[in-house]
Amino acid sequence: MTQVTESTISFPYKRSLGPVIGAFLTGLAQQRILGIRCGERVLCPPLEWDPETGVDLVPEDLVEVGPAGTVTSWNWVSAPTEQHPLHHPFAFALIRLDGADTTLVHVVDAESIDAMATGMRVAPRWKEGRTGHITDISAFVPGEQSVAAAGAGPEEPVTMMDYNASITYRTPITENTERAERATEDGWFLGLRCPICGRTYTGGKGYCPIDTIELKVTDEVELPQTGVVTNYTIITPIQYPGQTETDPFARVHVLLDGFDVVMGYQVLIEVPNDEVRIGLRVSAVWASEGEKGAVSGWTDSNLVGWIPTGEPDVDDPTLVNRIN
Amino acid sequence: MMAHQPCAIVGIGQTHHKSRRWDVSLGGLVREAASRALEDAHMDWVDIDAVVLGKAPDLFEGIMKPELYLTDALGAAGKPMFRVHTAGSVGGATGIVASHLIESGRHPRVLALGYQKQSEGNAQFALGSGKGASLGAGGAFAPYMRSYIYRSGAPADVGPMVAVKDRQNALKNPYAHLRLADISVESVKASPMMWDPVRYLESCPSSDGACAVVFTDEAGGRDAAKAGRAPAWVIGSAVRSEPSQFPGRDPVRPVAALDCATDVYAQAGITNPREQVDCAELYVPFSWYEPMWLEAHHIAAQHEGWKMVESGQTALGGSFPVNMSGGVLSSNPIGASGLLRFAEAAMQVRSTAGEHQVDGASVAVAQAYGASAQYFAMWVVANRLDPFGE
């Protein structure tokens, strides 16, 4: 059965609104719905441009519309997702607010699908704790009557909007990758050697990009666990949401002994940052039984890092060029 | 040496690049650049036949396939809208794809636009997005620069000199992001080490910004010239990609970089770029990339690029100015940065670069690269077609 790795992309985006969208969302915070004049028409929701010609539209042309409107199309979401604004079945609808010539996409909180019909009238139900967001209207409800909410909304005009969507990806691990990971769990490096050009790849890369062929189990080789540092960098971590590192740390490139393979951005252990150097002979260090699973670094493997062997440095001015 | 139709650049616009353009929405940002380009071209939205949009990963802003949302923002409703994405070289690729629409005769007037609104997310998050994120672009590329310094024997000051030159040039560019009036080699060398051997002041900012270019066919170019608005002509363009990693790959002097330059010079009729090209805008996000690209694009001999820097040849007043605009080191809205290089080169040969103009510039080269120095886009622009004949 194929193993799967899970990763989640999630980030708190902050969007600046500009003058038109800012005014619209500020209006929502104040329980007002605005449209914008565009030639003979009123667009709601307002855009900063005429969608047909691209010409600028300006905040001075904002006008109040609604609050009630007519549904021109609708659906019925039987199983809402976590991103939907309501968590029980609801309708998305196109709503032509009174005074607007275009329709607003929003949700209608109706008892059931049977309450929905093209041509029905709806009005906004406002949310408490409005921030200047499209969901300040928590939903439209059937009828002519808005449902006001308590609270005045933010005092200052709204200029920014938060957005966070979290998507989890479950990606199958290829057989090559699995075999390479199992090798590191057992304390050795699995390489795959291209039968045509002889280049050897690590980390379960299952093909040769030069000859564009898949590399198979028959192409497997065991790689040496000693080598020499060819290049390095010392990184001072930049702080951002999700950053886990704090102190400067080294990453080295290691050319494996007797093999044309460079392992890049490897962890170097028991070497102070100011002693990291090209030509340093190193050997791989694997996590002991007790440590397995608690390793951090560039790859999720049982390789803790590389440690100096104590042998004399290699003196070769061309080593530094071995980045790959 | 062109089999295809000529392509003219008649309008260029860009935003004021800043770390945060929170005064505008995303639509507002791109429209600022596009409106300026249209104004420069004496055109209106309705005059454009097709739009080509380029930007780097959508994870920067958290908007997938933004060409959909930006279609009508850029006046493209009812028209073809296209979205290119080739990592850091994307801005260059965007300009090239747009120029091809003209050169192939598909459309007579095309708008190209590159942008990035990095302040809405975080560049490090998007560049790394998960595992290995701690490394950052600087961390990933620091070994390349170390290798260059060692193999060329360049003195350690060369990187800081590039950093100073570009930021001093930026002071003459009203759109540039970084405005470091007091920068010096000493202050660069005193700045924190970020990704040894690269220091903070040797690396690019993260910017919100956009750049737009209006292309026309030959008739449009000639009309602009007659109206006193000299166009820039695209006299060569090329792209090359190579795989990111295989044993023996050299990301410091990549074959794709060498081949791309050879191709573009051949198209332009250039046999001696150092002499025949007046100036260059090259994608230099970390200081040491300037001598690296001078060499990899045949402007300097191997191991000698740093000498052009050290002797002041690449300064604005030098014999081969590089990054007169301040370059990526001064403004880096990643999706736009490549197009900014291409646009700034065109500004030079149109003589519209204002305070950072190279006097008499008539042929300029622009380059953008991406990812692990594996994607390259280059073009050569001139103030006339066929400056070097066959």
Next chain:
Amino acid sequence: MAIRNQDDIAIIGWDVSPMERHTAKTETQMLLEVVTGAVGDAGITRAEVDFTCAGSCDYVAGQAFSFVQNTDAIGAWPPKRDSHVEMDGAWALYEAWVRLLLGDIDVAVAMGSGRSSTADPALIYPMEMDPFYLAPLGADHVSLAALQARALLDRGLVTERQMAEIAVRTRRDALGNPYAQIRGEFDIDDLLGADYVTAPLRRHDLPPITDGACAIVIARGDRARQLSENPIWITGFAHVSELHYPGMRDLCTSHATRTAAKAAGLDESPVQVAELQASFTHEEPLLVQALGLGPDAAVNPSGGPLAANPIMATGLIRVIEAARAIREGRARRSVGHASSGPCLQQNLVCVLEGNE
């Protein structure tokens, strides 16, 4: 047959990956295989390819710069002229076609790939919508498509039964297509008896979630004639976008498709086969009408996206299937259509003709 312009571009080969609900392969592996298959089908090697262009999407892949690994499938050593679009492979083909029109190179490969299985599309698609007004509502593609379906139903332009008939027909036609994922004989009343997923759409009205990839080889003029006995000529190729916000569009007609079809010269003579990126059943009559297809045109004989929907490759596969119809003698002239964005916002039309 009309004398060809010597520089016309023709399709000379292609390959399509298995269409699976969950592939165990990486996107790069899928591409490696289809590029090998496509150049083999064209009778060339990668070394003879002058330009490559790939279509894929970071948010489908779940990673920034996801296309970088895919460069490994191209054989870019020595380095190649190469590009990438964050769009369906059909637009990568468009870029490759324009590139060959410049006349200095002869052979190009375009690709499309995507593994939609790795995440829930309903959570991904809102991210391509208006970031202020739609994405924060979680407005996904199925919900918006359902609004368009409702509009068509209300206008009497389609019925739920007709939608179900399209579902039945396409999955039945897919029985003849080894590259389809959902195939079989379905009973229309059984289908109509099922609950709505997002009314008025039922499960059968929706495309499957598919992992897949494809590659296509095109060549210019004499090189095409040299390499293929039956080059399939691209005689028209255009794409057009509508404005984005669905609430401001006329959802009962596809203006962009009509404009693109006209620009591509579709109406110059009849087509026998039309492969359309009608991902929802109600989109088919809408597109048929916008393209001006006659009753003799077979629509989606491959099964179309309702039978296999590898996002970022689906559109290019339509062009491939339209080409296949000509190669197999089922059509003299065919059309491939691709689409992107909510409610058919962007539309691409590619018109193909065989040799006489």
